[in-house]
Amino acid sequence: MPSIPQTFSISDFLTWDRQQQLELQPKFQRGSVWTPQAQSFLIDTILRELPIPAVYIRTRVDAATQASIREVVDGQQRLTAILAFAANRLRMTSRSPEFAGMRYNDLSQNQKDQFLSYNISTVQLLNASDADVLEVFARLNSYSVKVTPAELRHAKHDEPVKWAIWNTTREYGVLWDHFHVVSVRDSVRLKNTTLIAELYMAFMNGLGDGGEDKVNKFYKDNQAKTEADFLAITTAVEHAIDATIAMFGEQFADTTLFDAPNFLLLVCAVAFVEGALPTSALTADVIAKRGAGISLENAENTLPLLTSAVENNDIAGAYAGFVAGTKSSTQRSSTRKPRFNAIVNAISN
Template sequence: MSSTPQTYTVSDFIEWNSKKQLNLSPDFQRGSVWTSSAKVFLIDTILNDLPMPQVFFRTKIDAATQTMTREVVDGQQRLRAILEFGAGKLKLTSKSPRFKGKTYADLDVEDQEVFLSYKIPCVQLINADNSMVLEIFARLNSYSVKVTPAELRHAEYVEPIKWAIYDASREWKHLWNELGVVSVRDSVRMKNVSLTAEFFMTFDIGFGDGGEPTITKYYKSKKAESEDYFLPIRKKVDSVLQEILDNLEEDFSETPFFDAPNFLVLFAAVAYLKYGFPDSRITDGVEEHKAEGIDWESAKKTLAEISQEFESEHNDEGEDGRHADFISASKSTTHRISSRKPRFQLLVNAFSYHDA
């Protein structure tokens, strides 16, 4: 047995499939499980000439019959999507903005050539038996960096909830790339997607305990929901984020309020005052301000005071300011209600037109 890293074009796989030299369903493989959204996203990756993960296939050479067959070991969902699009059976959607509504036949000749000539990175396992295939993957996994919960969810889920949250995180890249609400380093590990998930959760189920296990539980609970379910949530998320940037980006982007834990609390306070969301323990005592609107002048004054106290505390000039409780809560486990509630309620009261 030998393993050979190579690249093959999309047209190679289409040709092998047409000649029945490609087996997408060996005994150890699942059937087709990808949603249309996942398929379209892959085709968009190819049409934009962006990289995709390696495909592993086992090549069986029969010297007697002088034939060769290829069994896909890892990557069959990707190849099924590619073959489906090449056969004209997949129409692109909004997951491929430049090519929305098009099938392969609708593409310009230049784009068809880009698709057909796209190089797929492959590892070819020649005459490997099943035990050797398992050994290879065990070794590959032993060198891997442990995936984050966000990466694991992105790999596991194919339902609309995944794409609704992922698309929002992509389109709000200004928050990560320019403002650093989540650092670029952490965004590579998809922690920006986790924060975006909490934006959605705030409107959908209310603001409470967070953290990765809670986010995963939310994904599981919403697996059956359609794309339409998330559209009004996304509209509210966009509106709140835009209002925060319009009013606060210029003066507060360098303050702790544009770091993920406090930005989430800021988002929740503005969301509650602007639209409201399901009440819970965290909203006890501030329900009268629900959806009453935001006094941005009062908000800016309060944020400036808290930011100044953050700076004073950092410089060891004292920890007994007016907003010491907010600062203290910011240092504790920031995904627990015990930390979120005092910060959320302080901002709701301070931002309201009827300051309690």
């Protein structure tokens, strides 16, 4: 069974569909339906000329018509969305800020040309039997890297909670590309969305335990919320990130404060002393500092002592709790509390 990797334009797929040479629902497909938001995100990806996953088709010759028939064995939902948009049946949602509310006919001629000429990586399985197709996917799956919890969560959810967190993650590429708060390698696996999700959790519910299980529960608990429900929290989170970068990015970029576990607490501490972070059991010891305001002079004098204590592994000094909390499990309240308290005291009036 030959398999041929090729690229075909969207125009090619539209032609095959018009000529009834494209089967979108063979027995290999699961029949699930993408939401309009997911469809819109795919079209946005194409219009921005970014890559999408390859499509697998089984090509056979129909003896009666003497025409090639292409059965889509992987990529049904992608092609369904593409065909619907090309037929002017799909309106872009807010998942695509630049094209929100637009249909295909609303695009400029240049945008239409780019859309139609967009190349889709395609693997043709020539005259493959059902057994051949199953063998191909068994082998593909055997080489797959185990998905991270963040990747699984991103694939599973399509509610506004996911997109609010995703949009903030994407908006702050400087955190991953420049400051390396989460490494580029881990960001590719969407681990940076976990950090942003934990910020949303803290700004909604107060700072507490973290970790993937807590983030999964947060997504589940907020599935019913609308986009409007996240506007205020998004603004608060992004304001705190901006303030943190502006005040501390240049001086502390290469320190533990810009590693994900302590960066989370630094952003929360900034919001807390500005009065924007809700109180919780974890913040009880420094409640008097909530809304006290930031003292840059205090921060410039004290934060270097925290980072130096970690670098020197000073587990007996004045900042032993901060050092111990940084060196051990960083997701539990018991280790977050001394670190949060130390940062709040270091930056507040």
